[in-house]
Amino acid sequence: MADTDFVKVAEVGEISPGDMKTVKVGNEEILLVNVDGNIHACDDVCTHSYASLSEGDLDGEEVQCPLHGAIFNVTSGEVVTPPAVEALRMFEVRIEGSDILVGPAKG
Ligand code: FES
Numbered sequence: 467m468a469d470t471d472f473v474k475v476a477e478v479g480e481i482s483p484g485d486m487k488t489v490k491v492g493n494e495e496i497l498l499v500n501v502d503g504n505i506h507a508c509d510d511v512c513t514h515s516y517a518s519l520s521e522g523d524l525d526g527e528e529v530q531c532p533l534h535g536a537i538f539n540v541t542s543g544e545v546v547t548p549p550a551v552e553a554l555r556m557f558e559v560r561i562e563g564s565d566i567l568v569g570p571a572k573g
Contacts, residue, residue, distance in 0.1 A: 472560055472567040479564060481505065486529070486540075488520040491568055496557055498566060499540040501527045506540050507557035507568050514550035 475489040476498060486499040488510045497510035497519050506527075510519050517533035524530075527541045536550035543554035558569030 472558070472569040474565045475568045476566045477564050478505070478561060478566055481566075484524065486520055486524055488518060489568070494557075496568055497529075497540070498559075498568075499524065499527075499529070501541060504541075505559050505561065505566055507559045508538070508540050508543050509554040512536060512538075512550060513545075513552035513554060519554075 473491055481487050481498055481500045483500045483503055486497055489496050489498060495510040496507050499506045512519055512531045514534060514536050517531050519529050519531055522530045522532040527539055528537050528546055529540050530537045534549050537547035538554050539546055543556045545551060545553055555571045557571050560567040
């Protein structure tokens with residue numbers, strides 16, 4: 467994978483542990499989540515219908531959709547609790563100095 471696939475989306479200091487933030491990369495809305503100091507990047511849009519997970523509740527590594535309450539694990543993208551059945555896509559993350567870079571979707 468070429469380094470040029472990674473783009474700076476935020477700075478580490480913008481997202482404290484337990485915080486999340488939505489960034490746009492091209493047409494993708496990506497949710498950055500700081501779980502215990504590690505930044506994870508997944509789809510911001512719920513796979514069930516249309517809602518921004520950044521407006522939901524984060525509890526550890528689980529985010530709850532604000533619309534119908536589905537819960538996803540933000541470190542794997544997996545569904546923890548329905549009604550969503552489809553996992554979120556995860557994106558590659560790189561930290562360079564104080565910059566957070568996001569790359570292509572994993573898998
Ligand atoms: S839109 Fe997220 S659970 Fe329905």
